[in-house]
Amino acid sequence: MSDADGTLFAQVRDPANRPDPYPLYARLRAHPVARQDDGTVVASGYAAIRALLHDPRVSSEDLPPAEHPPTGNPVKDWIVNPLKDRIADRHRPFIFRDPPDHGALRRQVMAQFTVARVRGMKQRTEALVAECLERCAQNRTFDLVEDLAYPLPVTVICELLGVPREDEARFHAWATQLATALEPESRKDETLRACNTETFDAIADYMRDLIREKRRAPADDMLSGLATAKDPEAGRMSDPDLIATAILLLIAGHETTVNLITNGMLTLLRHPDEFARLRADPERAPRVIEELLRYEPPVHYRTRLARAPIPFAGTVIPEGAPLVLLFAAGNRDPARFPHPDRFDPDRADNQHFGFGGALHYCVGAPLARIEAEAALTALAARLRAPRLAEDPPPYRDGSSLRGPKRLRLIIDAIA
Amino acid sequence: MRVVVDLNRCQAYAQCCYAAPERFVLRGDEMLVYDPAPPEAERAAIDRAVLACPVRAIRVEPAAAEGTA
Amino acid sequence: MRDGTIVVAGASLAGLRGAEALRAGGFSGRLVLVGDEPHLPYDRPPLSKHVLTGEIAPERTTLPGVGTLAAEWRLGTPAVGLDRAGRVLLLAGGERLPFDRLLIATGARARPWPEPAAAALAGVHTLRSRDDAAALAAALAARPERVLILGAGFLGCEAASSIRALGLPVTVVDPAPSPLAGALGQVIGGFVAGRMEGAGIDLRTGTEVTRLEGEDGRVRRARLADGGTIPADLVVVALGAVRNTDWLAGSGLDADEGGLSCDRACRALDEAGRPDDAIFAAGDVARFPHPLDGDRPVALEHWGNAVAQAAHAARAMLAGPEAAGPYAEVPAFWSNQFGLTIKSLGLTEGADAVAIVQGDPRSARFLAAYGREGRTVAAVSINAGRWLPAYEGAIREGAPFPPITGGADQPRPKPVPPGLPAPQPA
Numbered sequence: 001m002s003d004a005d006g007t008l009f010a011q012v013r014d015p016a017n018r019p020d021p022y023p024l025y026a027r028l029r030a031h032p033v034a035r036q037d038d039g040t041v042v043a044s045g046y047a048a049i050r051a052l053l054h055d056p057r058v059s060s061e062d063l064p065p066a067e068h069p070p071t072g073n074p075v076k077d078w079i080v081n082p083l084k085d086r087i088a089d090r091h092r093p094f095i096f097r098d099p100p101d102h103g104a105l106r107r108q109v110m111a112q113f114t115v116a117r118v119r120g121m122k123q124r125t126e127a128l129v130a131e132c133l134e135r136c137a138q139n140r141t142f143d144l145v146e147d148l149a150y151p152l153p154v155t156v157i158c159e160l161l162g163v164p165r166e167d168e169a170r171f172h173a174w175a176t177q178l179a180t181a182l183e184p185e186s187r188k189d190e191t192l193r194a195c196n197t198e199t200f201d202a203i204a205d206y207m208r209d210l211i212r213e214k215r216r217a218p219a220d221d222m223l224s225g226l227a228t229a230k231d232p233e234a235g236r237m238s239d240p241d242l243i244a245t246a247i248l249l250l251i252a253g254h255e256t257t258v259n260l261i262t263n264g265m266l267t268l269l270r271h272p273d274e275f276a277r278l279r280a281d282p283e284r285a286p287r288v289i290e291e292l293l294r295y296e297p298p299v300h301y302r303t304r305l306a307r308a309p310i311p312f313a314g315t316v317i318p319e320g321a322p323l324v325l326l327f328a329a330g331n332r333d334p335a336r337f338p339h340p341d342r343f344d345p346d347r348a349d350n351q352h353f354g355f356g357g358a359l360h361y362c363v364g365a366p367l368a369r370i371e372a373e374a375a376l377t378a379l380a381a382r383l384r385a386p387r388l389a390e391d392p393p394p395y396r397d398g399s400s401l402r403g404p405k406r407l408r409l410i411i412d413a414i415a
Numbered sequence: 416m417r418v419v420v421d422l423n424r425c426q427a428y429a430q431c432c433y434a435a436p437e438r439f440v441l442r443g444d445e446m447l448v449y450d451p452a453p454p455e456a457e458r459a460a461i462d463r464a465v466l467a468c469p470v471r472a473i474r475v476e477p478a479a480a481e482g483t484a
Numbered sequence: 485m486r487d488g489t490i491v492v493a494g495a496s497l498a499g500l501r502g503a504e505a506l507r508a509g510g511f512s513g514r515l516v517l518v519g520d521e522p523h524l525p526y527d528r529p530p531l532s533k534h535v536l537t538g539e540i541a542p543e544r545t546t547l548p549g550v551g552t553l554a555a556e557w558r559l560g561t562p563a564v565g566l567d568r569a570g571r572v573l574l575l576a577g578g579e580r581l582p583f584d585r586l587l588i589a590t591g592a593r594a595r596p597w598p599e600p601a602a603a604a605l606a607g608v609h610t611l612r613s614r615d616d617a618a619a620l621a622a623a624l625a626a627r628p629e630r631v632l633i634l635g636a637g638f639l640g641c642e643a644a645s646s647i648r649a650l651g652l653p654v655t656v657v658d659p660a661p662s663p664l665a666g667a668l669g670q671v672i673g674g675f676v677a678g679r680m681e682g683a684g685i686d687l688r689t690g691t692e693v694t695r696l697e698g699e700d701g702r703v704r705r706a707r708l709a710d711g712g713t714i715p716a717d718l719v720v721v722a723l724g725a726v727r728n729t730d731w732l733a734g735s736g737l738d739a740d741e742g743g744l745s746c747d748r749a750c751r752a753l754d755e756a757g758r759p760d761d762a763i764f765a766a767g768d769v770a771r772f773p774h775p776l777d778g779d780r781p782v783a784l785e786h787w788g789n790a791v792a793q794a795a796h797a798a799r800a801m802l803a804g805p806e807a808a809g810p811y812a813e814v815p816a817f818w819s820n821q822f823g824l825t826i827k828s829l830g831l832t833e834g835a836d837a838v839a840i841v842q843g844d845p846r847s848a849r850f851l852a853a854y855g856r857e858g859r860t861v862a863a864v865s866i867n868a869g870r871w872l873p874a875y876e877g878a879i880r881e882g883a884p885f886p887p888i889t890g891g892a893d894q895p896r897p898k899p900v901p902p903g904l905p906a907p908q909p910a
Contacts (some may be wrong), residue, residue, distance in 0.1 A: 050873070051873075051874070051877060054870065054872075055874045055888070056841075056871065056874060056894070057888060057890050057891055057892075059892060098892035098893065099842070099843065099893045100843070100844070100847065100893045115432055116436075118433055283459060286462065286463045286466045287466060307890055307891070307892065308889060308890020308895075319890075349471060350466075351469070351470065351471045358426075358873075359870055361428055361469060365428075365430060366433035366467075369433075369467065416548075417546055417547065417548040417549075417551070418548060419547055419548055421788070421791075422787075422818045423787070423818055423827070425818075426870045426873075427825070427869060442823075443823045443824075443825075444823075444867040446820045446825050448534060450540070450544070451527060451540065451544050451545050451546075452544035474548050474549075476548030476549060476550070476551050476552060
């Protein structure tokens with residue numbers, strides 16, 4: 001764990017490496033669990049990630065600052081739950097919670113994220129994709145991010161939650177603003193930080209009112225369900241937990257799906273044979289999407305914290321060490337996947353980390369699959385001779401939620 | 416079609432239940448109940464369940480293969 | 485080996501998966517599967533669960549893989565003898581099947597009620613085969629007044645859960661102090677006992693049935709060792725299994741009702757302990773030295789073992805024992821009962837300590853680790869399957885017990901004796 005290049009993860013975060021971080025991941029994998037110069041421990045091998053994902057000593061919570069004062073470590077100080085300073089510890093969203101609290105909150109969310117409700121969004125999602133494409137119908141060039149991949153998930157999650165349609169525009173603005181809070185480098189910028197804080201407070205105020213309204217007149221939506229349902233064990237979810245959960249669902253559902261769709265289209269246009277095959281046979285979409293989740297996942301890594309010393313492969317991850325589970329590197333581990341750098345939707349045994357794993361496996365995975373399928377099959381079917389205006393496209397700053405800032409496509413027509 | 420799920424591998428992620436809700440149901444916390452002989456007409460949904468399973472626990476044999484035995 | 489003839493004795497899960505692994509491994513010769521039942525290989529786990537509740541028809545349990553396997557089938561014709569010198573398998577009806585390699589996967593059968601006349605009474609059932617399950621499901625559909633289950637092992641408990649779910653009165657009798665005591669110990673078994681009683685099961689532990697009594701050829705009641713009587717018009721005998729090795733009598737192989745001995749490459753051993761290079765064993769019937777338990781011979785009745793060991797035997801048959809290496813799969817199984825999913829990794833047998841290392845039994849979501857002489861030997865999750873993979877490494881390596889401390893919701897586990905039966909002397 002010691003003789004690796006301790007600056008590799010810093011290089012991963014360097015925006016210059018955003019278009020192609022995979023060579024860095026390959027170098028990291030030479031030491032599947034590698035300690036970086038700043039004390040961060042990076043797991044990049046498939047087996048190591050899998051083991052740590054399931055390990056109860058690997059915490060999704062940040063320890064109280066009194067026990068672990070800020071170290072100047074960028075992962076710990078900038079990435080670990082940037083929203084949490086606005087939320088009391090006990091009301092952090094469940095993505096940043098450990099058992100037993102995590103289980104109770106997640107169970108309550110899953111009770112509302114029902115099969116019927118999620119599948120009920122399929123047709124609506126397809127209609128929304130069609131609307132986005134209609135709006136661009138006269139264009140010969142458009143930006144997939146702004147014109148489709150960004151607005152689609154916000155609308156879907158708003159409808160699923162039960163945000164009134166007239167408020168959706170506000171949500172789009174808030175979501176865009178809060179997305180920057182997830183960018184580690186933005187944490188340096190005090191102006192941006194203050195702006196995020198304001199945004200967060202605005203959403204929280206809005207949600208508080210909306211929840212009150214849902215309690216008064218419940219409708220068939222997730223927020224009404226969350227606001228009125230009573231878990232047999234945990235009881236009714238508290239307002240702060242509800243607000244934290246709703247904001248989590250809004251941001252998580254949106255910042256990730258945009259990447260799945262844009263990375264997906266980018267990858268397909270780099271593999272024109274696969275694009276043509278998808279156009280000819282839309283039933284290939286599930287395979288294509290699973291391979292995208294491996295090959296170009298929307299979330300490249302998640303951070304954790306070692307609650308206790310963790311012996312691992314002959315060394316010990318020290319207590320208090322910030323941990324990075326580098327999913328995108330595990331997804332390209334040749335020890336797990338033959339020809340890992342090949343985009344191959346027909347790959348057998350594609351057990352990827354595209355939605356993470358273990359307790360925190362992405363709640364929204366089924367919805368993400370529906371949205372990505374609706375978008376990619378419609379793009380394949382309707383765009384005539386699409387090509388990339390620039391390759392590589394410009395990327396957003398984020399190295400974890402990694403994806404193009406814009407993806408300009410040139411087309412002959414939209415059918 | 417014939418279906419079997421390796422319930423040693425299954426960790427109740429429930430992705431199959433979203434993909435093919437008529438054939439896979441989660442009861443309680445993590446008890447998966449599934450139809451081991453779904454109709455061929457649901458092939459696409461079952462294939463989705465196979466692909467979406469995060470632990471690759473679902474195995475399927477399409478009806479076309481049943482003829483020989 | 486790529487050509488020639490391979491015969492698989494046993495056409496259930498291990499036989500099927502072994503045959504598939506042979507084909508996947510490049511075997512292109514003649515492949516024959518011999519089964520005593522008339523059915524194609526089917527999946528057993530549903531038989532004690534949704535087949536009994538009527539949710540899944542018994543004939544829907546045929547396993548995937550049977551249709552694509554290029555093989556000859558001899559179904560409904562049990563193997564009755566083995567001519568080792570002549571390399572010939574003898575079938576009922578007189579057919580002689582010559583082989584270059586033989587895979588023995590004849591599995592096990594239900595241990596019957598020891599008194600044959602009582603075992604033959606109408607209403608007395610065992611539960612092992614698909615036909616057993618069909619017969620029991622039909623009997624349950626006739627709404628018996630009280631169902632008595634003899635034995636509170638996994639099968640007895642699963643059957644009790646399914647039958648209770650039909651709204652029928654159920655009594656379970658087992659001489660051990662708790663259900664599942666032999667497999668999980670009384671600590672975890674005691675937790676399951678609470679669930680059983682909560683579900684309305686009349687649980688009688690620490691006593692046993694000494695006699696089954698009938699009237700007009702039909703079972704009516706059971707007499708208990710402690711003098712009591714339980715009226716019952718349907719009895720499920722769930723007293724464990726007997727390995728199907730009788731047909732090997734006289735073959736010179738080391739086989740008895742506890743299994744057919746084999747080595748780590750799955751080669752069958754003769755009575756002198758020498759491996760036979762042409763004869764292999766896998767699944768419930770195979771008794772093999774387990775590296776996780778000091779190479780003590782064990783025979784595992786696990787779905788996962790049938791699959792993995794059959795694949796291992798196939799590798800050894802085709803590429804040789806050295807190339808296949810020693811079989812060392814970490815034993816794993818699951819059970820569904822009373823709203824619980826119980827999953828296990830490792831071997832609990834002989835454990836001298838158990839500790840709740842994650843979660844809390846009061847929430848019915850927890851994980852228990854088992855230790856033996858200070859080493860981690862097994863882990864069992866209750867409605868907490870996503871926690872279990874964290875323990876596989878510790879079990880494989882025999883890590884110090886308890887294997888994980890400082891976890892999120894159980895920072896300081898407190899080990900206690902697990903209440904398992906005393907280890908058998910070696």
